[in-house]
Amino acid sequence: MSRASLGLLSLLVFLGGCGGDDDGGSESAKFPEKDWASEAAKLQEGPDWYRHALFYEVFVRSYQDSNGDGIGDLAGLTSKLDYLKELGIDAIWLMPIFPTPFKDSGYDISDYRGVNPDYGTLADFDALVAAAHERKIRVIMDLVLNHTSNQHAWFTESRSSKTNPKADWYVWSDTPSAPDNGCGTDSAVFGDSAWQLDPTRNQFYFHRFYPEQPDLNYENPEVVSATLDVARFWLDKGVDGFRCDVIGLLYESATECDLIPKTQAYIRELRKVVDEYPGRVLVAEPSNLTDATGYLGNGSDMFHMAFHFGYGYFWGFSFGGHDASAITDTFQKSLSQFPPGAQDALVIGSHDVPRAYSAAQGDDTRHRRAAAIQLSMKGTPFLYYGEELALRPGSEKVVDLRDYARTPMLWNADPGHGFTTGKPWLAFGQEADAFNVTAEDADPASMLSFYRDALALRRGRAVWGTGEMELLETGTKRVFAVYRSDDFMAYVSAVNMSEEAESVELTRPDLGSRAARVLGEGKLALRSGGGTLSLPGQGFGIFRVK
Ligand code: GLC
């Protein structure tokens, strides 16, 4: 190439930059900025804080041990709040921290008003909430109301005779079946029969989950008021809300068990209780994994948010098949069906499913691309602890196979990995020396560095939590793209599901004329009427366009 044509080429590249199709790293030169830290502070204060927050789910037992007994505890978690603050977390969801025989990792509660002694005391809990609030981090708790532990005092009393005052607090039957119960099935979610013979009372009790988790009988108004009082107890202590465990299953009928009208009525009562305390929120664990709409009521009378499992628990298959259509469909559905005001709760994992690392089949780019979608959609993201490290699965089982996704957090490469000075209650996951906070902090290409950048991108920018969302037609199921906008700014976020580079035409008329890539890779060349989006194989890009 001659000197002259080289010169021409650089002129063209230069003109390209000014003309708007250069999308690398010049956001502030092209678009108005704000003081994002003070915007973030404003969003955190307002009544809609939860729509803009980043939540983080914590298994206290596996987060940080403060006294060397190998078990994570509340004081340990308190000592890690600065890590969470720095990561950009606004709220934590505590998996159950109540006294428990631990047959279902704490989802079998033996006292709703206490703290598991392994984790500390009520005073430690108060200290955690105070320390979190000092840092503007909110705390929500798991509210497990469908069942208690069989060691709960209510059940001890209920099973003692057919005539005791709590005889009807649980679901009892003379036969291992009941015509107006069990939603058309007598099998439990865990194990075989949903009916267990109690030798003392010589009757069967109903349990949707493990036999050690008898279902409460919500047909009894005393159970309704006792459980609403549990919510009040913790709200009075200052918690910022609840994640409601399998809440759709409270009442059963002969043919149905998910969110029947009686259950909906209970949820509305619970919402009224929560609304007596300004700024507190409820997030539902829907038992229907592909449609959470029913949990959101009219948008303001049931849950503030519900988990979007249609994406959160199934994205791995879409990446495996290089096909975004299931992802597009599930978000199209929430867009069209949600009542006004409802908010999606966006996950890519939880304590109930294999780690994101596993769902991504160990392909780091799948994990990143899945997170890029999670963090781009209209809604509130919930991270599961360790997801930010691409924590590997474990291989020891103490309670059940879900323990593979519940291994202790890895802070460094020391023998106890900074988690404990003792022997961890559950063996660490794989590759613990290489994938931990200290190692990943030092590596700009690590998953932790990716999360730091991605989370920082949301900070203070209301558009992510509440802006409009439109799924963009890309002409191929291999490329997923979404347009997010509010009055101040707009983004195109796009993911290439395939291993090959892809170039697609976007035809939205008002995409604007210039783009700046703010995360990921690829190029977005805009012109009037649309633009050309190019992504490398396995790549994603987030572009600011307004
Ligand atoms: C929910 C919890 C799960 C638990 C079950 C029974 O699905 O997320 O961990 O086993 O409820 O409480």
Ligand code: CA
């Ligand atoms: Ca401990």
